[in-house]
Amino acid sequence: MRELSGKVAVVTGAASGIGRALALRLAAEGMTLMLADVEPSGLARTQAMAEGAKVLTQVTDVSDRAAVHHLADRTFGELGAVHLLCNNAGVFQGGHMWTRDPDDFAWLLGVNLWGVLHGIHAFVPRMIEQDTEGHIVNTVSISGLFAAPYSGAYSVTKYAAFAASQSLAQDLAMVGSKLKVTALCPGGVQTGINRSDRVRPADLSTSRTQDEGDSLKIIDGIVERGMDPATVAAIAVEAVREERFLVFTHPGYGEGLREQTEALLEGKLPPLPLYE
Template sequence: MRDLNGKVAVVTGAGSGIGRALAVRFAAEGMRVALADVEQDALMGTAALVDGEVMTKVVDVGEEKEVQAFADAVFDTYGAVHVLCNNAGVFAGGELWSRPVADFEWVFRVNLWGVLHGIRAFVPRMIAQDSEGHIVNTASVAGLFAAPFSGPYTISKFAAYGATESLAHELAMNGSKLRVSVLCPGGVATRIDESERNRPHELKAEKTPDQEFIDQVITDTVTAGIPPEDVAAAVVAAIAEERFLILTHPQYGPGLLQQAEALVAGGLPQLPDFEQR
């Protein structure tokens, strides 16, 4: 889909980072944007940056009813959706055997169920439009390369990647006009290292040394990360080119080949350090 002007884009996790950059870029392309985030003030901050028509709604993407209500509001307002970005995400890490179930429940409900709720709420109506459209699900480079001390996050992102590839195949087999991309960013200057600010009280957990270690790694990574605006530009280009996999760093392509070779040989892939530049 090359012509975005006049079309409608939906972005979750739009209050900061990649979501905010997507909202601003889509508006610059002439799109009307519908934005959701769990943080009211952050969402309003993004809306203030949008040069164009915008609607907002506070949404917890882990709650199916809230995502369905958001979809209802978007279609009631604009009558159609042409680009859907299931982008909301959070981080929790630590050794798999040391972290409580609450960590997994929180991360899965946002990073995986947020994507699934978005698909189920929007895609049937996008199919019924019988027009060109594009779904972009945000996974992560952690959904391609498993890393230690990031179990909850990595598992959720591998699952988000799998959901996106399944969706792409299903739409293609049904002859749909919709196309699908999976966004796998690496180090980006976002606030994902501050995810705990939005963690539900009932899913809070005590920090352990292993988690404190990986939290510092994530902070260092985002501090040195690329601008979110670069990611938004890559997404717009991928939509135009109908590209499935969106990588944010050139090192990841060769890394995927190395990983595939290790797996075909029956070995454990080496730990990559793709953030080195």
Template sequence: MREFEGRTVVVTGAGGGIGRALALRFAREGMDLALADVDEDSLEATGRKTREHGTRVLTQVTDVGDEASVNELADRAFAELGGVHLLCNNAGVYMGGRLWTRPPADFEWTLRVNLWGILHGVRAFVPRMIGQDTEGHIVNTCSVAGLFAGPGAAPYTVSKWAAFAASLTLAQELALEGTRLRVSALCPGGVVTGIHLSERRRPASLRTEPGEDSAFMAEMIAATVAGGIPPDEVAARVVEAVREKRFLVLTHPAYEPGLAEQAAALSEGRLPRMPDFEWTG
């Protein structure tokens, strides 16, 4: 999909970070927008900024972990904007800790948002996007942690590997069916966002007590975010990937040697080395 003007994009997690950057970039490209976030105030702030570009903007408070909530977003987007051509399943949360020490609620929360948010988005939007019989694209925000399984962030890493698997499966299925839709798996690393603060919007029913492992990783992710690249750079890479129909979208070119190294280790039956997520050596 090379042309954006006059078409419609849906962005979840649009209240800040990468989601807001995507919304602003696509507004500048002349797209109409359906924006979603669980936080109403931050969502409306994004809505105000995007409306300055003169395109139609719909905002809807949406819990991507709830199927009915995502279906309501899809119903409004198709009814009020006339169709959807680009879907960015971007909403995400972070939780660190070891696989054997963090309680089930940590995994339930991260999977609910990071995986089920994508699955609900696909099920709500993709059948209707196929039915439009127009060019279209789905961008799922997966994370570099969905490519390299490092220690200490088990809930997040498990959810993001599942998100990557869902994206790859979707891309292959859409190609096999001969549709006009393409898929990109966005795998950002260090980006200046508020993901390290995502627990403030965690449902009360899924809250847990922090442990020393999760507290340590919270400090690590905060430092990674502080030293990351601007979200605008990520949005630019997404625009380029959609135009070029690229599946894997990396935010840091230095990740590429790490992928080759990991593939070599796995092909030889070896455990890949513990990754430096910035792949600086």
């Protein structure tokens, strides 16, 4: 989908980070936007920053199926179409696999996996019916390809989100759809992912463990040294125009994926790439 101007984009997780950067870049491209997030103040800020663009916002918990379907109903009802769907909302929970509470997994799966699945179910059938060029960008994370210590629960959700993205792309190709898919795999980016607890539902709260605190120290450093979200947004837009499926933000990940594949074929535990 090379021409973006005059078309409609939906971005979840748009109140900050990569979601905000995507919204601002797509606004600059001349797209009409529907922005969603659980943080109303952040959404309002993103809307104000997208000067000159038509922007609608809706507070939406992507883990809630009904909320995402309501978002889709409103978008198609008020804007008439959706050409670009960015399933971007995501949260992080660190710590060892054996210390993660079931509520940790429930929270992460709800946002990182079910958020993508709900987006697919609510938007893609109607995007197919439009019979126009279109694209779905799922913000997966490099943790959807490389499972690392201190982030097992997060990696579980992101591996699943990558599988959902690849299966979606294969299904669309099988039926001859004009829609394409990108699995966006960022590494270290200057976002609020290390402060995900600010949006954690009270009914899924848990007590912090020592290993969780250790993991946050690591991710704090990765975020602090990370890439500008605007650069990630530019990479994503280029991928949409070039119809690329797998997209890295950091050049070393391609070689890391080759090394991982070779190690797995030899039955070895793969080495980790640099996450920044």
